[in-house]
Amino acid sequence: MTLKRNILLAGAVLLASSGLAQAEMVATAVNDLNVRAGPGPQYPAVGLATRGSTAVLDGCIEGSRWCRVDVNGMRGWVYADYLQMEYAGNQVIVEQHRAEIGVPVVTYESTASVVPADPQPAPGDELIGPVGAVDAITPPETVRTYIETNPAQTVRLGGDVVVGAEVPGDVTFQTIPDYEYRYARINDRPVLVDPGTRRIVYVYE
Structure with missing residues (x-):
């Protein structure tokens, strides 16, 4: 009985160690951004991640700026340009340092027919620039x-x-x-x- 218990304890320690080896990648939203149901602006927003929200980063699609995250209880897709992580003692934009950070590659397969709004930006279209801090306003x-x-x-x-x-x-x-x-x-x-x-x-x- 004692031997069995020791084996179980050893197994628990092994599992815990393997969990530590796979540390979560934690990123921060640099501004308010939509969390979408799929990797593209044609997919509906499942919620809003506010500036400073902590997001667990699963990975990004290869050749795309879209990344899958868990943030504020939501699971969805956001733009890598709007996420930052700590790297070499500095906060860096995920999209600009994906290779150095070692962001995993993930894939996406649509499980529902999503009809994009007409027309949607194509992969080669010009992008909105980097996000910076601005004072909030309330227009009349x-x-x-x-x-x-x-x-x-x-x-x-x-x-x-x-x-x-x-x-x-x-x-x-x-x-x-x-x-x-x-x-x-x-x-x-x-x-x-x-x-x-x-x-x-x-x-x-």
């Missing part, structure tokens, strides 16, 4: 009214449309009368942009 209702009565042509960009993301230099903004911020429609979502930094300061749902 008159701005929404102006946007609704003066619709801009939508611009297609790769990546999630989130506050703090930098809009590429070739995207033109629409001036709003008597208002410091500019307006653009990115991937069918109206956004307000700081013309000085070209960063998104507000996203209309």
Whole structure:
């Protein structure tokens, strides 16, 4: 009986040791970002990971910027440009250091028919720039009214449309009368942009 118990204890220690060997990869959301049901903007959002949220990173798809994470009780896909991890004593963006960090490669197989919105950004399309810190704003209702009565042509960009993301230099903004911020429609979502930094300061749902 004692021998059997010792064998069981030894097995428990072995399992615990193997668990320690497979340490979780922990990343942090650099800004608010959508967690999606699949690796692409055409998939529905399952929730929002707020800036600073801790995410357990399963891995990323090879040749893609989409990574699978567990964050705030949600399991889904996010853009690697919006995740950071500690590497060599510094916080680095996951997408820029995947090889050095040793991010595992994962695959995705769709189990449901998801019809992308028309049209979706293609893999080679220009991406929304890196996310940076911006001051949160609450635009007046008159701005929404102006946007609704003066619709801009939508611009297609790769990546999630989130506050703090930098809009590429070739995207033109629409001036709003008597208002410091500019307006653009990115991937069918109206956004307000700081013309000085070209960063998104507000996203209309």
